[in-house]
């Protein structure tokens with residue numbers, strides 16, 4: 001099934017596909033094992049930094065190999081690309097989805113580049129995600145509460161969003177409705193679900209939720225009911241990676257075989273992904 005068909009299915013059946021960031025092979029493997037175990041479609045995604053680290057051709061080939069080996073559908077997404085050049089690299093490498101994030105640019109420039117990305121991507125059947133209102137934070141642990149951090153940032157306006165989608169031709173809109181990247185030490189991430197519902201009504205395109213880490217589970221589930229079909233997860237996997245690796249290294253001072261040290265790290269990340277798959281309702285969807 002193509003990315004378009006998977007998103008259609010998700011929208012119709014009211015589940016979301018997890019988009020999990022990979023920064024190394026172990027994370028990639030952990031996500032694939034979770035997908036196979038839960039029989040869930042998955043989106044593997046890399047930021048421009050992660051893409052550069054792993055290599056765009058390697059990412060596409062790894063996805064293809066793992067997909068065949070484990071019999072699971074894997075879509076590949078470029079996450080938060082900030083330039084046309086980064087998008088072109090991924091389009092040429094054969095990614096399934098491209099997220100062009102022009103939210104820090106003046107709106108006109110954002111629209112202009114998004115249109116160019118859409119034109120190039122659609123020629124190859126690749127779907128494009130756009131972002132108009134910058135989603136605050138980064139994939140790390142922040143001190144304080146999300147509420148305080150984002151209180152002065154305007155959220156996505158349903159009418160403006162509809163215009164943005166029409167003008168650019170994007171397939172997916174990354175909404176800002178109280179979500180923020182990363183995890184906040186005092187919590188406080190609350191979604192404006194009425195606003196989300198209105199955006200779903202006015203835009204009639206697929207919607208994604210960034211900063212999925214740290215949003216309370218019941219709110220994520222509600223958001224999926226209101227039209228979110230893709231939820232991005234990064235921080236919680238990074239946390240699991242570092243915590244487990246630190247412990248393994250401390251507990252096994254004489255072990256130097258990397259793959260043996262990495263086994264519990266993979267298991268630890270896999271657990272995080274499996275919990276998210278349950279939350280998103282995508283388990284079992286491979287078979288119907």
Ligand SMILES: [Zn+2]
Nearest residue numbers: 080210211232
């Ligand atoms: Zn994001």
